[in-house]
Amino acid sequence: MVDTLLSGQLLFAALVSGSLYALVALGLNLVYGTLRLLNIAHGDLVMIGAYVAFWLFTLLAVPPVVALVVAAVLCAVLGWAVYAGLFRRMLAKPALARRVEANSLILFYGISVILQNSAALAFTASPRAYRWLDTVITWGGVSMTLNRLLTLGVAAGLCLGVLAFLRFHLFGWGLRAVIQRREAAQVVGVNIERVQLATICAGFAVAGMAGVLVSMTEQITPFMGFPFTIVAFVVIIVGGLGNIGAGVLAGFALGLVETYGIALTSAGYRSILIYGIFVAVLMVRPEGLFTRAVRT
Amino acid sequence: MKRRTTLAGIALGALMAVAPLGTAWAADPIRIGYAIARTGIFAAAAPSQENPYALWQEQVNAAGGMELPGGERRPVEFVSYDDQSNPANTVRIYERLITQDKVDLLAAPWGTPMHLALAPVLQRYKFPMVGNTAASVQLRKVAPGYIWFVTSAIPDSMGAEMAAMLKANGMKSVAVLANELPYAQEFRSFLLPALKEQGIEVLVDQSYPPDAKDMTSLLVEVKGKSPDAVLALTYPADAFLFTGQARELGLASPFVLSLIGPTIDAYRKAFGGAADGIVSSAHWSGQSDMWPRGKAFFDAYVAKFGEEPDALDSAVTWMSMEILQQAVAKAGLDHEKLREAIATGTFDTINGPVKFDGVQNAMTPTGFVQIQNGKIELVWPPAIKTADFKPKQGW
Numbered sequence: 001m002v003d004t005l006l007s008g009q010l011l012f013a014a015l016v017s018g019s020l021y022a023l024v025a026l027g028l029n030l031v032y033g034t035l036r037l038l039n040i041a042h043g044d045l046v047m048i049g050a051y052v053a054f055w056l057f058t059l060l061a062v063p064p065v066v067a068l069v070v071a072a073v074l075c076a077v078l079g080w081a082v083y084a085g086l087f088r089r090m091l092a093k094p095a096l097a098r099r100v101e102a103n104s105l106i107l108f109y110g111i112s113v114i115l116q117n118s119a120a121l122a123f124t125a126s127p128r129a130y131r132w133l134d135t136v137i138t139w140g141g142v143s144m145t146l147n148r149l150l151t152l153g154v155a156a157g158l159c160l161g162v163l164a165f166l167r168f169h170l171f172g173w174g175l176r177a178v179i180q181r182r183e184a185a186q187v188v189g190v191n192i193e194r195v196q197l198a199t200i201c202a203g204f205a206v207a208g209m210a211g212v213l214v215s216m217t218e219q220i221t222p223f224m225g226f227p228f229t230i231v232a233f234v235v236i237i238v239g240g241l242g243n244i245g246a247g248v249l250a251g252f253a254l255g256l257v258e259t260y261g262i263a264l265t266s267a268g269y270r271s272i273l274i275y276g277i278f279v280a281v282l283m284v285r286p287e288g289l290f291t292r293a294v295r296t
Numbered sequence: 297m298k299r300r301t302t303l304a305g306i307a308l309g310a311l312m313a314v315a316p317l318g319t320a321w322a323a324d325p326i327r328i329g330y331a332i333a334r335t336g337i338f339a340a341a342a343p344s345q346e347n348p349y350a351l352w353q354e355q356v357n358a359a360g361g362m363e364l365p366g367g368e369r370r371p372v373e374f375v376s377y378d379d380q381s382n383p384a385n386t387v388r389i390y391e392r393l394i395t396q397d398k399v400d401l402l403a404a405p406w407g408t409p410m411h412l413a414l415a416p417v418l419q420r421y422k423f424p425m426v427g428n429t430a431a432s433v434q435l436r437k438v439a440p441g442y443i444w445f446v447t448s449a450i451p452d453s454m455g456a457e458m459a460a461m462l463k464a465n466g467m468k469s470v471a472v473l474a475n476e477l478p479y480a481q482e483f484r485s486f487l488l489p490a491l492k493e494q495g496i497e498v499l500v501d502q503s504y505p506p507d508a509k510d511m512t513s514l515l516v517e518v519k520g521k522s523p524d525a526v527l528a529l530t531y532p533a534d535a536f537l538f539t540g541q542a543r544e545l546g547l548a549s550p551f552v553l554s555l556i557g558p559t560i561d562a563y564r565k566a567f568g569g570a571a572d573g574i575v576s577s578a579h580w581s582g583q584s585d586m587w588p589r590g591k592a593f594f595d596a597y598v599a600k601f602g603e604e605p606d607a608l609d610s611a612v613t614w615m616s617m618e619i620l621q622q623a624v625a626k627a628g629l630d631h632e633k634l635r636e637a638i639a640t641g642t643f644d645t646i647n648g649p650v651k652f653d654g655v656q657n658a659m660t661p662t663g664f665v666q667i668q669n670g671k672i673e674l675v676w677p678p679a680i681k682t683a684d685f686k687p688k689q690g691w
Contacts (some may be wrong), residue, residue, distance in 0.1 A: 144548060
């Protein structure tokens with residue numbers, strides 16, 4: 001039992017799922033933080049990324065690493081379209097902006113239904129899958145499928161990259177300023193609209209890239225997105241809404257809790273553990289578990 | 297008025313031009329209604345049923361239509377709706393199909409809960425329907441009348457057959473990993489006593505939630521116990537998870553079952569040769585020489601959809617339409633005569649002869665398939681097998 005817990009195998013598994021949780025949640029958190037939009041369609045962007053990877057690979061033999069870029073661009077364009085078409089005017093008018101959080105939930109629900117059904121019409125709902133980079137290597141006694149190792153590398157790299165950008169780049173400072181004190185940021189000259197547009201594009205792009213990673217190991221269907229939406233909300237609420245660094249930490253924490261929690265108890269407790277923590281955090285620290293501990 | 301007469305004239309002319317070709321297209325189509333999950337949680341599974349419907353319609357119409365007593369043929373037309381994976385919608389839609397759309401026949405929706413919800417509606421309107429994609433011991437409790445169930449993949453007989461198959465292949469110990477969803481749990485509840493009866497030791501018995509994203513810790517435990525057989529009672533989504541991670545860990549058991557999932561075309565595309573040796577639930581194989589109609593169905597399906605039919609859902613769907621077609625040819629569209637014909641007849645299907653005893657298919661044996669060289673081969677029971685079970689050789 002102790003051997004199992006200390007084995008690198010569990011750590012690897014936990015880090016792979018944790019990095020994916022963190023990445024999926026990152027996009028949602030960015031969009032919520034700067035625009036106060038509850039993007040219920042977030043998981044459907046993961047689905048779009050997965051289909052991009054599948055079709056590029058199946059029809060054109062384009063490897064998923066290239067699909068990462070294509071999916072990011074495509075989802076960023078979608079983000080731009082959603083922002084320009086739906087939210088720019090709402091966010092500009094104070095009266096509408098106050099209600100935008102609640103309204104966005106319904107709007108994005110509609111977008112989610114449209115995306116799912118468009119995908120079902122375009123590609124049929126039949127599950128899809130492909131094989132790429134599925135060699136298993138063993139390193140230090142830990143067996144790793146290469147595409148899972150790549151998932152860990154890309155997801156963790158992207159999370160760290162975004163965090164570094166927020167910390168060290170001027171635009172990143174502006175973005176954090178918008179998250180923390182929107183009006184004050186405006187007063188000191190941050191171009192709110194530009195930050196919002198860039199953030200929604202980045203948030204959508206990150207979700208699309210997560211979809212490419214997911215597509216390497218899961219079946220792809222038009223309705224695969226919703227569980228990712230749920231996971232992303234759990235992660236950002238546990239971490240702290242709008243707190244980007246805390247969200248990333250919470251994503252990894254969730255991966256660890258899932259894998260080690262199951263190892264210590266039983267698989268049947270998985271949901272109880274995760275949602276138990278979720279509810280406990282909401283009751284005890286509604287501002288999020290890591291809000292003070294981590295500064296972005 | 298004049299314009300309408302002209303149009304009618306053109307239509308009549310067109311009909312007369314077609315009529316000498318010997319088709320019966322002038323006849324009213326036979327309208328067949330169904331609802332299916334095009335959206336919602338079951339939507340990804342439903343194409344394995346809706347595709348056979350489309351293929352069946354195409355073939356029947358190409359042959360001049362559905363045959364009625366006396367040899368008359370009428371084209372078939374589907375009237376279909378999305379039930380959004382909600383059994384309450386299924387009930388409303390079938391009531392609408394019967395009372396407002398006034399369809400001539402009904403085809404089945406996707407899924408056990410839908411079939412169960414529909415049984416009383418069919419009873420009330422005395423409208424016969426051959427079910428297909430439903431499998432549960434609950435079905436046995438449905439009062440015989442206007443619904444029948446084609447599948448023999450019912451958990452109680454599956455539990456006994458799985459234990460017998462393990463015994464026959466010399467497996468002495470197993471690990472059971474079961475999804476918490478109903479079909480897997482039902483199977484588990486019949487499997488465990490059957491294993492005990494056969495003297496097979498259960499080393500691990502764990503259930504996991506359907507939204508599990510990582511099974512590593514479970515599989516590490518299983519690997520540590522080195523069971524002869526790993527029985528993963530999966531649904532399609534976690535079949536991918538289980539297989540990918542079992543492969544990563546190099547699970548060495550010679551017998552690996554993944555309950556639902558491996559017969560889906562995408563599963564073999566995802567795992568290729570690594571899926572070879574995986575055992576799954578189905579009682580039909582396109583590879584069988586016993587049922588000549590089966591190979592024709594398999595080839596036509598691949599030609600039309602570019603993927604293989606699901607050996608479970610697509611097969612039972614096709615069987616249900618074969619049964620309906622043969623019953624209509626004998627009894628016509630009158631509901632009572634049709635009910636009588638389905639309830640008492642013996643039908644020639646891609647899975648061999650089918651005859652109903654009450655609501656159940658009394659002829660087709662419960663079976664298991666194994667992926668061998670990328671093909672779905674029936675390996676159990678011996679009477680219908682297309683290949684011998686082969687121990688899984690690595691991943």
